[in-house]
Amino acid sequence: MPRPVPPxxxxxxxxxxxxxxxxxxxxAGEASLRRRLVARDEQALVELIEAxxxxxLGVTRSMLADHDEADEVxxxxxxxxxxxxxxxxxxxxxxxxxxxxxxxxxxxDRLRGxxxxxxxxxxxxxxxxxxxxxxxxxxxxxxxxxxWHVHESVHGALAGLPEEQRSVVRLAYFRGxxxxxIARELAIPVGTVKTRLRLAFGKLRVALAPIKDxxx
Amino acid sequence: xxxxxxxxxxxxxxxxxxxxxxEERAFRNHLVHCDECARGTDRLARELxxxxxxxxxxxxxxxxxxxxxxxxxxxxxxxxxxxxxAAAAALALAAGGAALxxxxxxxxxxxxxxxREGELAxxxxxxxxxxxxxQVLQTRISMDGHEGxxxxxxxxxxxxxxxxxxxxxxxxxxxxxxxxFITETGMxxxxxxxADTRRPAFMTLPMPGVAAPVMGAxxxxxxxxxRSSEPRGVTLAHLVF
Numbered sequence: 001m002p003r004p005v006p007p008x009x010x011x012x013x014x015x016x017x018x019x020x021x022x023x024x025x026x027x028a029g030e031a032s033l034r035r036r037l038v039a040r041d042e043q044a045l046v047e048l049i050e051a052x053x054x055x056x057l058g059v060t061r062s063m064l065a066d067h068d069e070a071d072e073v074x075x076x077x078x079x080x081x082x083x084x085x086x087x088x089x090x091x092x093x094x095x096x097x098x099x100x101x102x103x104x105x106x107x108x109d110r111l112r113g114x115x116x117x118x119x120x121x122x123x124x125x126x127x128x129x130x131x132x133x134x135x136x137x138x139x140x141x142x143x144x145x146x147x148w149h150v151h152e153s154v155h156g157a158l159a160g161l162p163e164e165q166r167s168v169v170r171l172a173y174f175r176g177x178x179x180x181x182i183a184r185e186l187a188i189p190v191g192t193v194k195t196r197l198r199l200a201f202g203k204l205r206v207a208l209a210p211i212k213d214x215x216x
Numbered sequence: 217x218x219x220x221x222x223x224x225x226x227x228x229x230x231x232x233x234x235x236x237x238x239e240e241r242a243f244r245n246h247l248v249h250c251d252e253c254a255r256g257t258d259r260l261a262r263e264l265x266x267x268x269x270x271x272x273x274x275x276x277x278x279x280x281x282x283x284x285x286x287x288x289x290x291x292x293x294x295x296x297x298x299x300x301x302a303a304a305a306a307l308a309l310a311a312g313g314a315a316l317x318x319x320x321x322x323x324x325x326x327x328x329x330x331x332r333e334g335e336l337a338x339x340x341x342x343x344x345x346x347x348x349x350x351q352v353l354q355t356r357i358s359m360d361g362h363e364g365x366x367x368x369x370x371x372x373x374x375x376x377x378x379x380x381x382x383x384x385x386x387x388x389x390x391x392x393x394x395x396x397f398i399t400e401t402g403m404x405x406x407x408x409x410x411a412d413t414r415r416p417a418f419m420t421l422p423m424p425g426v427a428a429p430v431m432g433a434x435x436x437x438x439x440x441x442x443r444s445s446e447p448r449g450v451t452l453a454h455l456v457f
Contacts, residue, residue: 032338032341032420034334035334035337035338035341036334036338037334038330038331038333038334038335038337038338039331039334039335039337039338039339040331040335041338042285042289042410043407043410043417043418043419045285045288045289046281046282046285046407046408046410047281047407049280049281049284049285050276050281053274053276053280053281053284054273054274054275054276055268055269055271055273056268057273057274058268058269058271058272058273058274059268059269059271061274062271062272074284075284075287075288078284078285078288079288079291082288082289085331085334086327086330086331086334093262094262094265096265096266096269097262097265097266097268098262098265100265100266100267100268100269101261101265101268103268104268105233108233147269147273148273150266150269151269151270151272151273154266154267154269154270155269155270157270158267158270169232169267172229172232172233172234173232173264173267174271176233176234177234178234178235178236178237179229179234179235179236180236182234193234194226194229197228197229197232197234198225198228198229201228201231201232201260201264202228204264204267205260205263205264208263208264208266208267209263211266
């Protein structure tokens with residue numbers, strides 16, 4: 001069942017907003033944060049977590065439908081990033097999509113392990129949905145969240161797909177189903193699943209291309 | 217269709233991890249030998265990495281980042297206790313395999329070099345702010361019998377501040393040290409400060425993303441639960457340029 005998504009606030013800060021609180025990351029630039037992480041600057045780790053955890057928790061909680069497990073995954077992701085800080089020198093890869101990728105992969109591993117044990121499937125079904133295309137993003141203090149405009153762009157790119165392609169992406173990317181599992185779920189041939197997925201990812205790559213310059 | 221074509225056609229599925237388990241294993245093996253597919257899937261993964269941001273974020277929770285960082289750093293310190301033993305074991309292994317050991321040593325040296333270069337770059341960056349600072353402000357802070365202080369170097373060239381908080385004990389449970397910018401239109405929340413009497417906290421901060429000019433800064437002790445846009449706790453320092 002899709003999560004209820006209230007309409008977006010018209011730019012006004014909610015009473016407990018923290019204006020500018022985290023926006024510094026976009027201004028500070030990613031290069032300096034990387035350098036400080038490589039230099040084992042513990043404050044840089046805190047800043048990385050502050051900036052990225054809302055997004056990582058968003059994706060892992062949505063996939064796993066279990067807050068504790070999602071929190072564990074996110075903690076593992078940051079621990080892994082901290083342990084591998086010396087390898088963060090590749091400035092061609094932005095930190096946030098890299099962290100999101102690790103988080104998604106780890107969440108997927110857990111989901112698949114869970115499926116193998118045939119546990120909690122019903123809960124995953126209930127929570128693993130993305131907001132419907134016609135709904136706006138959730139009510140969050142967007143002014144305080146670096147990356148909100150990226151969220152809007154990605155949300156919009158996904159919402160712009162035809163429903164049959166969006167549902168395949170949702171099942172593949174956010175619920176980690178294989179081609180054959182998606183085919184069973186949607187009662188369509190495997191070949192159709194593959195075609196829809198390829199078409200959808202092609203469109204998404206074009207739609208997401210302008211985002212690549214956004215840094216943490 | 218050649219075998220290679222099949223891999224090209226299924227790059228998206230590999231990145232999305234929607235291949236069947238056997239296909240995924242085969243694809244992974246193929247990537248070991250095929251640079252073109254390795255580069256292609258790598259590029260795709262980077263491009264589609266943003267897709268995770270389609271999901272609504274979980275709103276920031278006060279103190280969460282610091283708690284997570286503490287857990288990570290505590291785990292790392294636990295491992296550190298075993299490092300001497302691990303190092304001894306590594307030495308024994310190295311003695312047993314000279315060829316492999318040589319490769320591993322080079323890799324470790326490269327890692328060490330990258331870390332040192334990173335430290336040097338961070339130091340140079342901090343020093344550049346300190347050197348170019350055209351205004352310096354400082355104040356003493358007394359806290360639970362400790363004498364500490366807040367020092368701000370303002371660099372007008374890069375529009376950044378180097379902020380140093382020293383001599384303060386860690387914040388009591390349930391509280392955090394909160395740094396604020398004072399602007400013409402009000403206070404703007406900045407970073408939480410991880411104070412420690414053993415070493416100063418260094419922070420290089422850009423100006424907040426607000427239109428109003430920044431006039432100064434404040435350090436307060438806030439309850440962890442306070443995420444309001446105005447300070448509500450005890451003011452420890454208040455500096456105006």
